[in-house]
Amino acid sequence: MGLNSEKKTKDMVISGQNEKTPSEGFMRYFQWINEDWLSLFVGLIIVLLALLGLLDWITW
Amino acid sequence: MTDRNNTLENDNTEMKVPPLSAKTSYLIFIVTLPVLILLAWTSNFLPRIVEPNTSKPVIEYVVYAVIIGLIISNVLVAIPASSTTYRQFKGTIRTELLLKIGLVIYGAKIGADFAKIDVLAGYFLAAFLQAMLVIITVFMVAYYTAVKIFKLEAKFAAVLATAVSVCGVSAAIAAAGAVLAEKKQLAHTVTLVIAFSLPLMFIFPYVALFLDFPDVVAGAWIGGNIDTTAAVLAAGSIHGETAADLAAIVKITQNVMIGFVAFFLALYFSFYEKKDELRPSPKELWTRFPKFVIGFLLTMVLALPLIGIIPLETANLLGNIAKWFFAMAFVCIGLTTTLSDFTKMGWKPTGAYTVATIYNTILTLITSFVLFGFLFSG
Numbered sequence: 328m329g330l331n332s333e334k335k336t337k338d339m340v341i342s343g344q345n346e347k348t349p350s351e352g353f354m355r356y357f358q359w360i361n362e363d364w365l366s367l368f369v370g371l372i373i374v375l376l377a378l379l380g381l382l383d384w385i386t387w
Numbered sequence: 388m389t390d391r392n393n394t395l396e397n398d399n400t401e402m403k404v405p406p407l408s409a410k411t412s413y414l415i416f417i418v419t420l421p422v423l424i425l426l427a428w429t430s431n432f433l434p435r436i437v438e439p440n441t442s443k444p445v446i447e448y449v450v451y452a453v454i455i456g457l458i459i460s461n462v463l464v465a466i467p468a469s470s471t472t473y474r475q476f477k478g479t480i481r482t483e484l485l486l487k488i489g490l491v492i493y494g495a496k497i498g499a500d501f502a503k504i505d506v507l508a509g510y511f512l513a514a515f516l517q518a519m520l521v522i523i524t525v526f527m528v529a530y531y532t533a534v535k536i537f538k539l540e541a542k543f544a545a546v547l548a549t550a551v552s553v554c555g556v557s558a559a560i561a562a563a564g565a566v567l568a569e570k571k572q573l574a575h576t577v578t579l580v581i582a583f584s585l586p587l588m589f590i591f592p593y594v595a596l597f598l599d600f601p602d603v604v605a606g607a608w609i610g611g612n613i614d615t616t617a618a619v620l621a622a623g624s625i626h627g628e629t630a631a632d633l634a635a636i637v638k639i640t641q642n643v644m645i646g647f648v649a650f651f652l653a654l655y656f657s658f659y660e661k662k663d664e665l666r667p668s669p670k671e672l673w674t675r676f677p678k679f680v681i682g683f684l685l686t687m688v689l690a691l692p693l694i695g696i697i698p699l700e701t702a703n704l705l706g707n708i709a710k711w712f713f714a715m716a717f718v719c720i721g722l723t724t725t726l727s728d729f730t731k732m733g734w735k736p737t738g739a740y741t742v743a744t745i746y747n748t749i750l751t752l753i754t755s756f757v758l759f760g761f762l763f764s765g
């Protein structure tokens with residue numbers, strides 16, 4: 328059990344997923360989210376808002 | 388919730404304080420976002436003061452953003468009372484998230500830029516051939532020089548090679564996201580891009596004038612060589628109107644390749660992430676593949692002139708919004724990077740970049756003469 332658990336943790340570290348599983352509070356329910364997906368969704372929502380003309384006030 | 392260790396994401400290795408929980412970390416990030424926006428605005432405002440007579444400053448906003456971040460972080464670290472709080476706060480900074488959101492949005496701008504290619508008169512084919520030749524061969528030379536001769540890490544080499552072969556800062560950002568490079572590697576690459584562009588911006592047009600190159604050849608040489616778009620336009624203008632037009636055409640043709648380069652880099656580095664692994668399973672490949680690249684390509688396709696779901700005006704607006712995200716991300720890079728991070732890398736990245744630039748200079752000189760001066764001169 329201990330060895331398996333250790334192996335699993337090690338595999339997760341190697342695959343970069345060790346910090347993608349927050350263990351406390353409401354974040355537990357959002358384990359499937361990682362920043363890769365989050366950036367994709369936020370980016371597409373911004374594109375959608377821009378298409379709806381809601382971001383026309385933003386300039387650079 | 389954070390991504391891989393030792394990547395663009397926060398690395399907590401230097402922290403001597405216990406890291407905050409994911410929830411607290413995100414809450415702090417959201418609460419401090421207005422400050423970040425203010426600093427991003429400052430990085431946008433400063434070029435207008437330093438270079439007031441141009442709408443496209445040569446020293447781009449990203450440089451000011453990194454410097455602002457560096458100043459704040461070094462001051463906070465130097466003051467004992469704020470040092471511990473800063474080290475804890477450092478773990479809440481979301482550099483990679485901001486960069487990737489920016490890149491998803493920036494895809495639309497790249498797609499819309501294809502519209503500019505439609506107005507290329509007779510030089511499109513020459514510009515396209517030169518772009519393909521330069522991107523592929525300069526990338527290979529830069530990458531292998533950086534890895535084999537200068538012993539740089541493969542991901543760093545990929546970011547450097549993309550910057551020198553495609554189009555400077557934005558290509559470096561896209562490549563860094565695609566290969567999950569370290570943030571200090573991205574900052575170092577951007578510094579090199581700007582540092583090289585400044586002198587080359589003057590050297591190229593005057594060499595072309597001195598050696599009496601035909602205008603189109605000079606323009607193609609400048610556009611295929613200098614890495615930042617602003618410096619390309621400035622150098623072209625020094626030479627003359629025709630050279631400036633051609634330089635812009637060649638540069639845009641190279642710029643629009645970023646999406647494809649980012650996609651292939653993401654795929655390559657997902658495939659060969661573990662050196663001892665010959666063939667990862669499709670599931671593992673999918674797990675490793677940076678998903679934002681899908682968004683980047685999707686918005687690029689939607690903004691293509693042929694598709695037109697994202698109109699040109701909206702794509703330009705999205706390009707501006709992306710710059711806000713990039714500016715915030717580069718402030719974050721400054722906030723989480725120390726000056727010693729740069730000095731530790733030594734001269735090797737500069738050496739690799741120099742070799743790649745020399746090769747790029749010679750190659751584009753030859754291709755400019757052959758393609759623009761001979762094959763497609765009519």
